[in-house]
Amino acid sequence: MTIHRLESHADFVRVHFHPGSGPRHADFHWFWLRHNSELDRHPLTHERIVCSSELPFELRPRDVRVTSDATALEVDWGDRADGQVSRYDSQWLQTHAYAMGRSPAPAPPSDVSALAVDPKRLDGPLGRAVLQRLQDTGAAVVRGFGNDTEALIEAFGREGLSVIETHFGRIEDLRTDNTTNLHTDQLGYTDSAVQLHTDQPFLERPPRYQLLHCQRPAEVGGENSVVDGLAAALHLADVDSHAFDLLRTVPVTFHRKQRDFERVLTAPLLDFAAPGGFRIRYSYFTLAPHRVPFAEMEAWYRAYNRFAKLVRDEHHQYRFRLGEGDLLVYDNWRMLHARTAFSGARWLRGVYFDAE
Missing domain, CATH: 3.30.2020.30 (NE0471 N-terminal domain-like)
Known part of the structure; x- marks a missing residue:
């Protein structure tokens, strides 16, 4: 042998x-x-x-x-x-041998070309092509669409999606000099880095999809990244079943508190039984202090940190920079997203959607 x-x-x-x-x-x-x-x-x-x-x-x-x-x-x-x-x-x-013939669940993919949707090479509507890519990869990147966000809203509306208005408003103007939205006292309206997270985890039903439409890129920085949270969860289940079980069963509390807005929700990070399919809630900046039994606290942190290190590894991330007129659409129930710090007048428009 x-x-x-x-x-x-x-x-x-x-x-x-x-x-x-x-x-x-x-x-x-x-x-x-x-x-x-x-x-x-x-x-x-x-x-x-x-x-x-x-x-x-x-x-x-x-x-x-x-x-x-x-x-x-x-x-x-x-x-x-x-x-x-x-x-x-x-x-x-x-x-x-204790793992003969093992077939591992792969780590989250990183080839950003898998997200690309070229509007110049489509046989059908852009909205339909984007939704198909979301089913396959969880996110889609479209280059060179132009600056008309309302046209994108109409395109997705024709595919059965409707705009979900949140406490920020109907359309978010993600810029440091924002004067159009309510409740702008949060990281998205600064020039700081925003690490991987899902949006609105403190809502019982977070919006399913988000559009980020670049009106003006930053002078320096402001790169985007997204990570397939479903692939990360399945990979964790394969390499550390105990950590996976803790993230799937231990409820944590998300607490969003702003000057004029507050919401609290308690739920596990990973939910495979949610209505509509898999759902991940992951937001380091809205986590309340953990409250688990003393004998379980260290094990919980080890499990959480293992998942965090997995998704924060750049080898497991789609990383790219949006130029003027480019857009990113992602499945907020499946994908984590982030951006790097930047300087200059960066401006993205954000719109949430859900199926009608």
């Missing part, structure tokens, strides 16, 4: 075996491999002399390779003064 090839990932290595019946694979966490290294056994009795609690949990190897005869995996942990490496026989790996 030999090793055909390796695939190194952030938390694990995939080992492809090459038996006579055809290649198979198994996944092994780096920590599991380090805990089972023969380097941490007594040279005479071969008993363990190191407890797993003595090892750094997030350790990563300096190098991983297959031996020249393909019969073993070698891992250089980079922490040995004598330069020794851990060696794992291929047959031993197969005997102790």
Whole structure:
């Protein structure tokens, strides 16, 4: 039994075996491999002399390779003064494999070309093409449409969507010198960065879709990013089922308090049973202090932070910059969105929609 090839990932290595019946694979966490290294056994009795609690949990190897005869995996942990490496026989790996043939749920995608809708190459209406892209990817980016936001509202209206007026008004003018909207005392009307979030999580039914229509880009900065929250949730379920279960079952409180507006709602971050399908509520700036039992608080924070690190990883984000006349439409029940800090007179128009 030999090793055909390796695939190194952030938390694990995939080992492809090459038996006579055809290649198979198994996944092994780096920590599991380090805990089972023969380097941490007594040279005479071969008993363990190191407890797993003595090892750094997030350790990563300096190098991983297959031996020249393909019969073993070698891992250089980079922490040995004598330069020794851990060696794992291929047959031993197969005997102790705990994830043979695993088919992982992929992390959220990042190829922004998947969001593109070219209005010059459409056979049908723009609104219909955008809604189809939302079903597939959760977001759509249209370049060079022009500055007429009302025309976009009409286009989506013909596809069965209606404008949802919020406490900001019918159309938001997202600019630092806003004089057209109510309740502008929040981050969206500043030039600060706004990290990943969903909108209106403090409402029982947040608006389903949002349009962000660029009237004028910033002089510097103001790039957008969106993340597929559904893909992130399914990926978390695959790599850390306990964290996933906590985010799906533990209710948290969202509290939006402004000078003349206040709403409070308590619900889990991930909801797979919501009317209309999957719904994520994620807004770091409207979270009230967590109230879970003392014995569960650290576990909750570990679960929340693992999800946050997953979606904040730029490798899992669609990242782009909107120019004048460009627009972004995203599914607010599925996608997280963010923007970087900026300077200059950036102006986007925001409109919420829902199905009639």
